[in-house]
Amino acid sequence: MSSRRSRQSGASRITDDQIIDLVSKLRQLVPEIQNRRSDKVSASKVLQETCNYIRSLHREVDDLSERLSQLLATIDADSAEAAIIRSLISQ
Amino acid sequence: MINHHCVPDFEMDEDYSFPTSSSAVSRSRKSPLPEEEIVELLWQNGQVVMQSQNQRSIRRSPPPKLEQENDNSNNNHLFMQEDEMAAWLHYPLDEDNFCAQLELLDNNNNMNMSSQSQTTTQTNINPMVRSSQPQPQPPPLRPPIPPSRRSELAESKMSQVPSRQKGYYDDETNKRMAAAVRESSTMVDSNETCDRSKVEMMTCEMTVTSSPGCSSASAEADQKEEAAAGEDRKRKSIEADDADADADAADECHSEDVEFESADAKKRVRGSTSTKRSRAAEVHNLSERRRRDRINEKMKALQELIPRCNKSDKASMLDEAIEYLKSLQLQVQMMSMGYGMVPMMFPGVQQYMPTMGMGIGMGMGMGMGMEMGINRPMFPFPNMLAGSGLPTGAAAHLGPKFPMPAFMPPVPVPDPSRIQSNQSEQMLNSLGAQHPSQSWFPNFTDPYQQYVAPHQMQLPLPQNQAMAQPSTSKPSSSRGPENLDNNQSGT
Numbered sequence: 001m002s003s004r005r006s007r008q009s010g011a012s013r014i015t016d017d018q019i020i021d022l023v024s025k026l027r028q029l030v031p032e033i034q035n036r037r038s039d040k041v042s043a044s045k046v047l048q049e050t051c052n053y054i055r056s057l058h059r060e061v062d063d064l065s066e067r068l069s070q071l072l073a074t075i076d077a078d079s080a081e082a083a084i085i086r087s088l089i090s091q
Numbered sequence: 092m093i094n095h096h097c098v099p100d101f102e103m104d105e106d107y108s109f110p111t112s113s114s115a116v117s118r119s120r121k122s123p124l125p126e127e128e129i130v131e132l133l134w135q136n137g138q139v140v141m142q143s144q145n146q147r148s149i150r151r152s153p154p155p156k157l158e159q160e161n162d163n164s165n166n167n168h169l170f171m172q173e174d175e176m177a178a179w180l181h182y183p184l185d186e187d188n189f190c191a192q193l194e195l196l197d198n199n200n201n202m203n204m205s206s207q208s209q210t211t212t213q214t215n216i217n218p219m220v221r222s223s224q225p226q227p228q229p230p231p232l233r234p235p236i237p238p239s240r241r242s243e244l245a246e247s248k249m250s251q252v253p254s255r256q257k258g259y260y261d262d263e264t265n266k267r268m269a270a271a272v273r274e275s276s277t278m279v280d281s282n283e284t285c286d287r288s289k290v291e292m293m294t295c296e297m298t299v300t301s302s303p304g305c306s307s308a309s310a311e312a313d314q315k316e317e318a319a320a321g322e323d324r325k326r327k328s329i330e331a332d333d334a335d336a337d338a339d340a341a342d343e344c345h346s347e348d349v350e351f352e353s354a355d356a357k358k359r360v361r362g363s364t365s366t367k368r369s370r371a372a373e374v375h376n377l378s379e380r381r382r383r384d385r386i387n388e389k390m391k392a393l394q395e396l397i398p399r400c401n402k403s404d405k406a407s408m409l410d411e412a413i414e415y416l417k418s419l420q421l422q423v424q425m426m427s428m429g430y431g432m433v434p435m436m437f438p439g440v441q442q443y444m445p446t447m448g449m450g451i452g453m454g455m456g457m458g459m460g461m462e463m464g465i466n467r468p469m470f471p472f473p474n475m476l477a478g479s480g481l482p483t484g485a486a487a488h489l490g491p492k493f494p495m496p497a498f499m500p501p502v503p504v505p506d507p508s509r510i511q512s513n514q515s516e517q518m519l520n521s522l523g524a525q526h527p528s529q530s531w532f533p534n535f536t537d538p539y540q541q542y543v544a545p546h547q548m549q550l551p552l553p554q555n556q557a558m559a560q561p562s563t564s565k566p567s568s569s570r571g572p573e574n575l576d577n578n579q580s581g582t
Contacts, residue, residue: 019386022409029416044382047389050412054396057419064426071430088429 019043026050065089 023046030046030053065088072085394400394408397415402408 018406019409022406022413025413026409026416029413029420042382044385044389047386047393050416051389051392051396054393054412054416054419057416057423058396060423061419061426064423064430068426068430084429088426 023047029053 020043023043027041027046030049068085068089072082072089075081075085390405390408393412394402397408397412400408400411400415402411
């Protein structure tokens with residue numbers, strides 16, 4: 001079977017073991033998948049969940065940035081908090 | 092018979108029954124010529140068939156014979172009036188052609204064992220006419236008469252038989268073809284709603300002549316099956332499915348034909364066994380390919396989400412994805428923490444700010460440290476150093492916005508509790524030593540900024556080690572001893 005894989009994936013130059021390893025790492029990071037049985041989750045599913053998770057994180061970052069900027073307006077611009085918030089937003 | 096036709100037999104004149112038969116034939120052929128022309132017409136039409144040696148029926152213009160039938164028909168009148176000698180003169184011109192055509196006719200006659208003279212003649216005439224001269228007359232004769240269609244089919248078969256016998260198929264096929272020819276000839280007699288098996292036989296073997304239409308579907312399927320059976324050994328690919336299906340269908344079709352079964356059944360059986368295996372393998376390959384395509388598609392989508400990902404290698408791309416995901420999580424934590432912190436900050440915090448600076452290695456730990464750092468200024472008596480205390484403290488201070496406990500992965504963080512307990516000292520020590528920056532937040536953003544500005548990357552390990560080492564070291568931080576004391580007391 002591995003021979004077949006190598007023959008098929010000649011162009012990608014990557015073994016399935018690598019992918020499995022990386023996918024397992026991703027699985028640990030993505031909270032939704034952590035709750036599931038790890039041995040049953042397919043690589044495709046993990047990748048899909050990772051993409052979704054990244055998108056949700058993006059949304060969250062945007063949302064937080066917006067709120068922080070709003071907050072920044074409410075406080076003294078010279079304060080340390082303002083600096084903190086600015087740094088946060090500027091990421 | 093040929094000799095009779097070729098050689099001018101004058102005695103044939105008396106015994107010549109052509110006029111009657113010819114008239115019948117011509118009538119069946121629906122020749123456009125009038126009755127009295129029948130004799131000549133037939134002779135004309137056949138050109139060679141009914142070559143009557145009668146001088147009266149001698150036609151004057153052999154060239155017209157060679158040419159369109161219409162001309163010949165027109166010339167019939169002339170022939171009657173023509174001088175016999177003149178017609179005879181033209182004979183030699185036709186003779187070669189005539190003999191050849193007769194030979195062909197004879198072959199056809201031999202092969203075509205049709206009992207019906209009419210159809211035989213018709214079939215004989217037509218191919219000859221066609222072979223010799225493409226003339227419009229044959230077509231008009233055929234279409235209106237159903238048997239003619241069958242005869243046409245037979246003709247084509249017969250005409251093609253010699254070529255087929257040349258070597259396209261083995262002897263068995265030739266035998267089948269001969270049988271088919273016989274069958275076809277008999278079919279001429281049979282009704283037009285041809286027998287399915289026979290039609291299949293013919294179509295399968297000939298594969299050139301399409302079935303007149305009575306069972307074209309089955310014929311096509313059989314043709315396909317025939318071809319599939321022949322090539323089944325070679326084709327073990329996607330067509331294996333079709334071949335196998337066709338083979339199964341053909342089994343029913345050719346049950347009547349023993350020859351077919353004997354020859355094709357073996358092929359089909361062997362083919363189906365191998366095709367089933369190959370089909371399973373093919374299915375597996377297809378599913379594997381689909382799975383891989385799905386995965387590649389998801390990888391591309393992931394790559395698009397990751398900023399500044401220029402890796403073409405899947406492994407490195409996944410590595411970057413993992414790191415980016417971690418940094419994103421950290422960033423969110425920071426932001427949410429900061430968001431929660433701001434409302435709670437009070438002026439006392441300023442002195443502690445510039446001292447914080449951590450590497451990415453302490454990502455989660457840093458988050459927690461940040462939390463602690465933030466909380467400490469806010470609450471001089473925080474009991475957050477305890478591992479268990481921190482989350483509760485964080486929850487208490489930051490409320491539901493702080494998702495850190497949920498995000499905390501156990502693996503990358505060596506010892507969350509330990510880090511938590513030591514965080515204050517470690518942070519103070521390391522931060523004070525490394526980053527006397529005005530704001531410690533930018534340092535916290537470094538883990539993410541390393542994706543934005545790689546030059547700002549900090550080494551995580553030294554940070555870890557630096558932070559891990561002074562586990563018991565106390566105080567000498569610019570933070571303020573009372574906080575440490577408080578922290579220690581809280582430990």
